[in-house]
Amino acid sequence: DAKTTQPTSMDCAEGRAANLPCNHSTISGNEYVYWYRQIHSQGPQYIIHGLKNNETNEMASLIITEDRKSSTLILPHATLRDTAVYYCMGAPNFNKFYFGSGTKLNVKP
């Protein structure tokens, strides 16, 4: 399973884009990059995942570098409700997911 490195915490102003980086230099060719977030006292929530191409859904965009060694999760217009811990991970198909310590995103008014 890929080891991931994320900053411990980040701040973002409400209404601005939040860009959360993740390094996953050991990711293997068949591992997807997944992002989850966890709001205080709740279970983690799926955000987005991708293999090689950039992905976008109603929650966020995922930019994966060409060498797949890093990725960035983009929340285009952060709100106070986006304050959470964001986890990045590499996950092979049909297998378990390992969470690291994540990035605590603080969205400030």
Add this chain to the structure above:
Amino acid sequence: DTGVSQDPRHKITKRGQNVTFRCDPISEHNRLYWYRQTLGQGPEFLTYFQNEAQLEKSRLLSDRFSAERPKGSFSTLEIQRTEQGDSAMYLCASSTAGNNEKLFFGSGTQLSVL
């Protein structure tokens, strides 16, 4: 509500007692996972089932821990002879196995061992 349901939400027990948690997954999901989370840390994988078969157990899962998923539906996680170090949030997640597997988590059971 058709999400993942966990019961109880909170459990306080004395050291040495046995506790059992229940997880009801999303009905069409064939995979069920258990995780443990302590304060300030990410969730740690404990075990997972595909249908009724327990396919993998973490080394974190000592002999005092046992999980079952009879008939491939709900699951139970039992901890025998609880220790203070077992105090944590126990999270359950379910999914459908496949290339685009996504875990759906319950709200967890918060265990406090006194």
